[in-house]
Amino acid sequence: MQSLERQRVLAFFVQPWRFGYAVLEGPNNLLDWGSKRFLKGPRAACIPFSVKVARLLSKWKPDVIVIKISHTTGTVRKTKIIEKEAEGLEIPVHLAHGRELNDAFPSLPNRHARAKFISASIPTLAGWLPQKPKIWQSEPYQMSVFDSVAVGIAYYRQRDRFPDVTVRSNSTLSIESFRRLVG
């Protein structure tokens, strides 16, 4: 068992059209962050999602992976791909629900307030904080970075509440269905 504060956590916030990731070594020590789009059309197969995840795992060698659960069709599939990649490297995966995120930041009413709080506590991200979008505007891509950082911080704050999903020996995802998803 490793000291929680020093665990290297790779947090994912997966949305149907993009995913954000953050690598943390302690709640205030952000090592890497980013947001990547899921391309559609002919460019979709250029770099499959599984390859992007595998690169992140091999680069940062996380002790734990935390994924924000969403029940949208595309995101469930992507979450399983992350779990599969983590399983190969025997990295434990924890799933975070919305309520864990809300409980980790109790006084913050919405995602933008949370992003503002995170940019104040991690000055590196101050330049990434987007303007609060109007109701008719689309979500700024930087929000997925702040959401993934929030997932990582929530893990540090409320470790006991995160259900452990892997490492499990019998994956529910067969090789055929995995190939279909990736390919």
Next chain:
Amino acid sequence: MAAAKRLPHYLNTFRKRSGLSLNEIAHLLGNRDGAQFHRYETYQRVPPLDIAFALSAIFKVPIEDLFAGIRESAKADIPDRMAAVACSLKQREIQDRVVMRKLSWIADNHGPVEAESNAALCNH
């Protein structure tokens, strides 16, 4: 609880925090392009000492924080090896002034060496 294993270095993290590109860092290091620094970042090459000090000066980070994992792994074996050296010194037949001075330096800087716990190391 054991501490998590640190990465060999945090060059990518500090470069990303600075916002500088590979080519800009290469220019600061006096290189032609960012290819060599990319090799350092991706663990394909270990930067030489002069580059390590230059990077420490560029990022304004102590070298032991920048290369935390390398530092930890380099330090990890020193106590055992020091014990082995002390043990071999103690086993010498002639305990002259030079040997005593070495042993006293080891004891002052690295603590007393217990012969029982390092019996295996003495045989190396």
